[in-house]
Amino acid sequence: MRTRNKPWAKDRLDEFPSIVPAIPQEHKGKWNAVFGNDNPIHIEVGMGKGQFITGMAVQNPDVNYIGIELSESVAVVALDKMIEADVPNVKLLTINAEILADVFEPGEVDRVYLNFSDPWPKTRHEKRRLTFKKFLDLYKTVLPENGEIHFKTDNRGLFEYSLWSFSQYGMLLKYVSLDLHKSDFEGNIMTEYEEKFSAKGQPIYRCEVQYQE
Template sequence: MRQRNKPWADDFLRENTDLIIPNANEYKNKWKDLFGNDSPIHVEIGTGKGQFIVGMARQYPHINFIGIELSKSVIVTAAQKVQESGLSNIRLIQENAENLLELFMENEVDTIYLNFSDPWPKNRHEKRRLTFRTFLERYEEVLHPSGELIFKTDNRGLFEYSLVSFSEYGLLLKEVSLDLHRDDDPENIMTEYEEKFSAKGQPIYRCKAVFN
C-alpha cells in the first residue's frame, strides 16, 4: 500500500532522535545501556503505525520494545503514538529488516514479532518474504536460544508457506492458531490491520516458534 507523503517527517526525525534512533547500528550489543536497565528486549519487525508496540509496552512495562519500520511516513506516525502514550520502554528504528545483523548482537533479542508482513504472493518475490529462510537465519542469530518468533497474518497463503518454511528450517512450533480471535487469547494485542480484517470476519492466523 502506498503511503501518503508527510512533508514534516524529516524534521520530526531530526527532532526526536531520543525515540527514533539514528545510526542504530552504533547500539549493537548496547541496547540495554540505552534503555538503562537489564530488561528483556523484544523486537517488532514492520511496526507499522505503532498500535501493537504501544499496547505491548503498556501491558509489559518490564520489557523493552524496539520497533523496526522502513517507511519514513509510517514510522513518524508510530512515534507520535509512542509520545502520546508517555511510555519509556519503546524505541524505534527506521531500517530495512535485511540489516538486522547490523543492529543486534548474537543472542541480544528475546522475542521477535512479525505482524501482518507483506505476503509478496508472486513466486519470484519469495526471497522478500520475512519468513523466507535467509530471514530465519538472521532471526536465529540475534535471538537468545530460548527466544520466540511470533508471527501473525490474515493471509492464509503466507501462513501456510511460513509454517512449511519454519518446519524445513528446523523450528519447533509451540503454537499454531487458525483463528486467533475465536481462540480468544486475552493477552493478544491487535494491530491496526488486525482490527480492520477481524471486523470483516477475516480469521487471524498466529504461530509461535522457537529455534530447535
C-alpha cells in the first residue's frame, strides 16, 4: 500500500492550518488551548492514511486526537478523511516522531497509539522499530505517570519483539490479544492495513502496556 509521491501535498496541507498546525513546536504545553478544551490528548505515531485516528475522533468526541505522519504524501490522504469527517477534535502533524519532546510538555499526552508500524525485520535495523527502547524513552517523556501505549500489528515477529521490549523496560502488560478480531475486545477501529490483512485471514495482534514508576 505504498503511496505515490505527491509534489503538491505540502501546499494542500498548508491550506488547512486549523487541522495542520504549521509550527507545532509553538504549541508545546498549549495543546488544550489549540483544541479549546481540557479533554485528554491521544496521539498516533505513524498514522498512515488516517483511517484509525479519524475514526477514533468520531467515536470519542470527548478525546482530542493528534495523528503524526512524516510523509506529506501520505498525510494529505489523512487530511481529506479528517475534512470529510468534519470533527473538531483531531489534528495532524507532519513531523518526525523523534522530536516529540519538542512538541509536547511532559505529561501533556495521555495515550500513545502505535498501529502497524514498519517491522524493520533485520537485526541491524532494530533501533528503527517504534517499540525500541529509545522510542519507549521518548514516549515516556510526554506521557503522564503510568501512561499507556496501545499497539497493533499483523507482524508476529514485531509483536513478539515488542512484548519483549516492553517487558525489558519494566512495563505492565495490561492486555494482550493474539487474534484481535476473534476476541471480545469492543470498539476497535481498523486501519487501512488492518482491513487488508484481516481480509486475508491474518490474525491481528494487539496489546496495551503501561509505564511503571
